Amino acid sequence: MTEIRLSADLSVDAIEYASRANAILGIRDSGKTYTGTLIAEQLFVAGIPFFAFDPIGRWRFLRLPSKDGGPKARGFPVVVAGGSAPDLPLTPDDAPKLIRAAMASGVSVVIDLYSVKLSKADWRKIVKGCFEVILYENEGHGLRHVFLEEAGEFIPQKVFDTATYAAVEKTTRMGGNVGVGVTLINPRAEGVNKEVLELCENLLLHRQTGKNSLTSLEKWLKIANVKPPKEITDSLADLPTGKCWAWFKEIGKPKLITIARKQSFDANRRDMAKIKGTGTSAGRVDVSEFVARMKTALAGKPVRPLTEGFVVKGGRNQGPSQIKERPAPPVSMIKKQEAQVDEKEARALRAENEELKRKVARLEGKQSRDQPAAHVPMSANGEPLDMDTIYAEVKRRAAADPGILRLLTEKPEIEMTVERKSIQVDGSSLKGRIAKLITVGFFDEGKTQSGTRSELKRTGSDVNQGNLWKTLAALVADGFLTLESGKEYRVVEDMKINVVEK
Secondary structure, X not given: OOEEEEEOOEEEEHHHHHOOEEEEEOOOOOOHHHHHHHHHHHHHHOOOOEEEEEOOOOHHHHHOEOOOOOOOOOOOOOEEEEOOOOOEOOOOOOHHHHHHHHHHHOOOEEEEOOOOOOOHHHHHHHHHHHHHHHHHHOOOOOOEEEEEOOHHHOOOOOOOOHHHHHHHHHHHHHHHHHOEEEEEEEOOHHHXXXXXXXXXXXXXXXXXXXXXXXXXXXXXXXXXXXXXXXHHHHHHOOOOXXXXXXXXXXXXXXXXXXXXXXXXXXXXXXXXXXXOOXXXXXXXXXXXXXXXXXXXXXXXXXXXXXXXXXXEOOOOOOOHHHEEEOOOOOHHHHHHHHHHOOHHHHHHHHHHHHHHHHHHHHHHHHHHHHOOOOOOOEOOOOOEOOXXXXXXXXXXXXXXXHHHHHHHHOOOOOOOOOOOOOOOOOOOOXXXXXXXXXXXXXXXXXXXXXXXXXXXXXXXOOOOHHHHHHHHHHHHHOOOEEEEOOOEEEEOOOOOOOOOOO
């Protein structure tokens, strides 16, 4: 069993940890990121690749060996996308492609979000897109773990970006079904959505201060049935850097531990001041071969995952050059190993192998039968047609004959027959008098009912107000006039009135 050694007196199974939801909480300088990168180192050694989403720009220092220079000091060959010293560029649109390439090639990647070119909206877009790819596409690529620094930026207590929240929440809740575990890292418990935090099976709790934080944690510990919560919360404010309460499923009750020493560089504020440049100092692990593998995967070409058929040899500052493909064992060794296998088990394995071969053969045959043949146009006498020649001839004829051009550019149209309404009126009637006003342009500009009555009175006799309203309404209904804004009558354009003199 491969284990993660968290302290001198606490180790947990690497596969169990990698497949679960976990949380690391602690204020600044309490050691939470140190703990997260320690776990990442040991997952790498166990052959479990990881992704780390890092808004603080510290995870890239996994590439450097510890400053103490001890025999176990080493850097780790992780590819860094984005940040101040990237191996690969990072944009919100391309981030999911990098994740796919990393999954295909078995490479561990730090998504470094610490860049003036990336807004917090860009952070959320990257995390949303990447988490969706990890959740829905990792199955078949093997076990992988995801670290999310500053988790409260993406799953805050008060959710405002529901799409990003949903991507992280679903991955935390359902990732184990597809070989994905998650570690949420945040300064304070109340900064992370409690619904997601309660999904975490394991908790590493570093120093916490502030009445609100401690009260919130005590409530959360009670809900999670952690006993005794008061003893834990009373000690949190005074915990020294590197100490934390560890609550793991395997050990039952919380345990106060001192985090083990890392092999890679501790990117704390004090030691960071001693590093020149952006992390390009001597001892940094070369990852050019890993980057090349990812670029191959990005190009859509097949790559063999590093976690399959490769052995990681120990040693300081291990890089790709120290990762060697296993040589094929000699035939004599194979025969010796076969002789040591129980004969019944060997027969079962050989039978299973033969069955797998038969299934592969059937699948390959089915694929060959199901593959449609390329369509080749044939002439009436069975000769294959030269489509380039046909196209050139059609083009020549189209240019020579406008009729063909019209045929090629013809578009569907809707034809509508408009039947004009025709009415006959007596010129002396009220409707006839109004029709005469239409012919002389009286209604070209909007006219009110009172204005129309005044004009009728001026050109003849006065009319009843009620009869005038009814007549104007009839002319609107017949399509001769329109009523604008509920008070003005205007002639309909292209409306015709023929006046017959008798």
